[in-house]
Amino acid sequence: MATTKAYTQAPTTTTPVAKSPGNVTGDPTQNLQSFNLVDLQQYTMEQQYAANASKDFHLFYVGRDDVHDILKYVLSRVNVSLYLNMFGFDDDELNNIIWTKIMDPNITVVITLDKSQAGGKHEAALLAQDQKQSLSEFNTHFVVGQSATHQISHTKGFVADGKVGAEGSTNWSDSGEGTLVKGTFMVKGDRPSGPGYKAQNNTQTIFIDQDSVVRFTTELIAEHLSARSTPNATKNKPTSATPKSTAPVAPVAKKAPAKKAAPVASKAAAATKKAAAPKTPAKKAPAKKAKA
Numbered sequence: 001m002a003t004t005k006a007y008t009q010a011p012t013t014t015t016p017v018a019k020s021p022g023n024v025t026g027d028p029t030q031n032l033q034s035f036n037l038v039d040l041q042q043y044t045m046e047q048q049y050a051a052n053a054s055k056d057f058h059l060f061y062v063g064r065d066d067v068h069d070i071l072k073y074v075l076s077r078v079n080v081s082l083y084l085n086m087f088g089f090d091d092d093e094l095n096n097i098i099w100t101k102i103m104d105p106n107i108t109v110v111i112t113l114d115k116s117q118a119g120g121k122h123e124a125a126l127l128a129q130d131q132k133q134s135l136s137e138f139n140t141h142f143v144v145g146q147s148a149t150h151q152i153s154h155t156k157g158f159v160a161d162g163k164v165g166a167e168g169s170t171n172w173s174d175s176g177e178g179t180l181v182k183g184t185f186m187v188k189g190d191r192p193s194g195p196g197y198k199a200q201n202n203t204q205t206i207f208i209d210q211d212s213v214v215r216f217t218t219e220l221i222a223e224h225l226s227a228r229s230t231p232n233a234t235k236n237k238p239t240s241a242t243p244k245s246t247a248p249v250a251p252v253a254k255k256a257p258a259k260k261a262a263p264v265a266s267k268a269a270a271a272t273k274k275a276a277a278p279k280t281p282a283k284k285a286p287a288k289k290a291k292a
Contacts, residue, residue: 022069022072022076023072023097025076026100030077031077031161032074032077032160035164035208037053037054037055039073040058040070043060043066043070043073044060044064044065045065055208057206057212058205058206059168060168061204062176062203062204063199063202067178067204068179070204071166071172071204074166075097075101075158075160076097078101078107079106079161081109081159081160081161082098082108083110083159083217083220083221083224084098084109084111084157084158084220085111085112085113085158085220085224086114086155086156086172087113087155087156087171088114088117088156088171088172088173089113089117089123089172090171090174090176091172091177092126102141103134110141110220110224111143111224112143112145112153112155112227113127113142113143113144113145114146114152114154115144115145116152117152122173127144143224143227144227145226145227145228145229145230146230147223148223148226153223155167155219156169156170156171157216158220159213159216162214162217163213164206164207164208164213165206165208165209165212165213166204167205167216168202168205169202170203171202174198175198176202177199177202178199178200178202179197
């Protein structure tokens, strides 16, 4: 008999969305300190892993597994740090979860986004909303840029609390994660279904292998620094404390010292003319007669 499982996805808007099941943001008892990959088997089509499944790595499939809730499960439990690079950043609920982490002074959040994707209609509206919420926090934690060689920043992954890594081909969007535009979809048999459901062919890995976690964290930091160093990395740069003056600069040619050159030249010409003039012999005074 086919299993039936319902998932509820909040509507996609550019305004704050209500928490959906699985989003434990704000619950201090929920964290990743004792995270185990088995925690996520409830979001697979089979609702359980195979007996020989890896304890360090698991691969999920968009259109078959509930990838949106998998991401939400991990991200909403972040309590220490989040290093993220996401090519397509169009998920309002995940964005809201991240902002709760940004506004927590005890959590380090570093986010890298791709410059070409940030110009898309939905992502641009989402980022504008973030900037309106707090421009200073946005400029502190976010950077929108390119790779070190000025190509697209195509990484799609994160490391949460230095314990859980996520990477794959999944962009954060309705079709990228395999979620509904609005409403509820039912998983019947071996495929999700429901009005408005759409899903790309994407994969999402979650891993806890510590060597991979450490190496991926280092890579995410390097990619963030590269993106920040590219020209026009973010749309909202801090205003310069000393703006450049637009007042016209006085022409150098009109300065007073330039006029002094003419008299000097005239004196030199006069001296030359005087030296070249023929000299008139001086008249000698008549000699006095000697007295007898």
